[in-house]
Amino acid sequence: MTPKAIILTPDEVRRALTRIAHEIIERNKGAENLALIGVHTRGIPLARRLAEKLSSLEGVDVPTGMLDITLYRDDLSEVAQQPIIRETQVPFDLRDRRVILVDDVLYTGRTVRAALDALIDLGRPAGIQLAVLVDRGHRELPIRADYVGKNLPTAATEVVKVKLQETDDVDSVELWDMEALR
């Protein structure tokens, strides 16, 4: 089984994250009072990488956290398989911080909606922005990303697979046919 297309190579993933880091600095006029919170699973290493880039570009340590949105999903009463609850860890005060929520793929927007609810229950940040590696379209809610690594028009029958060194031993973004994965 092979993917339909390789959308991003390891170098392209790195460059996309570097560009996002620069955009974050530009929009926020530096990296002071920022926090990066990754959504499980692959949002977490992406948030950590962005924090490293912000630190090397601006000399500021940006705190990172992890967010599990399982208990905030809007389909829990319908799911057939019980979702595994993973760790939420935000070891800093959100008050007066601008939080950048980080995820790998933006699709229907429902995960982001759940993440916003979860985040607001943890505190009252000064603002929330959204960074994603891939925006594949097909939004079901009025949600958009502030920082996008790659805009990728897709069909609903396609699957976007993000692989990262930390979780999959390789950096890449692949496009697959759903049929091929069955």
Add this chain to the structure above:
Amino acid sequence: MGSHPRHLLDFQDWTPERLTAILDNADTMLQVLDRPVKKVPALQGLTVCNAFFENSTRTRTSFELAARRMSADVLTFAAGASSVSKGESLRDTMEVLTSYKVDAYIVRHHAAGAAHLVARYSGKPVINAGDGRRAHPTQALLDAYTIRQEYGSLEGKTVAIIGDIRHSRVARSNAELLPKLGAKVVLCGPAPLLPAGLGALPGVTLTTDPREAVRGAHAVMALRLQRERMSGGFLGSLQEYADTYQVNETLMQEAESGAVVLHPGPMNRDLEISGDTADGPRSRILKQVENGQAIRMSVLYHLLVGRN
């Protein structure tokens, strides 16, 4: 993980993996309870019925709060210590409650097997909140969780349970649960309050000697002397009982250093447990209450979300 049980009536159908998942998810629920907003929308739109046919304060309020923390609507039916009996009247009552479109039942009843009966005809998940002397699974889960919090694991740990074993559903549920999670259980009490049959359970031993029971124990649980369930003849006198079986600092010297003391509540202070031990540094009694809510949130999640 094994198949996904539909009810929590006892631990018969529950694999160690699924039980561990309940304990693991309780960690997350505890975090939720520690936040400014102590609520998640996981069970929004669902209705949980608290059907209590027997008096209860802590279990009922703990379940009620747990369901509310998960955003479920809660219908509380408290028959108190009324003349509701197992059989037709219980069934009639449950049928009335069913008409309220309930999604899950939490049942406490003075008759053993009552929760099974509700499970059989309600068609909805049922959690046994205590049925007669038979089982009280969420209490055992919170006890296990409290011990695990202390040691990181139950594997190879010894838990001594001392007191009125005969009338205790907590002791039975712990004797069923803890060995599944790798712990050894020593049940101890005066011979008339120590049913020999429990010694046949895997990982469970019996003794009438409290010093022997506590020796090498990592956790010691004192059980309430259930005077309301005794029709006389079991004990010589309460003082005699306290002199031998009270969990106190003297007895605890026989336990592992750092061993913790548990009690499912409510306590007969200075009868089955001394006041200074109940309030002392070894006591995890209030921690049990706090953990109870997290465990019950986790159980509700496991029974109401994603059934294979």
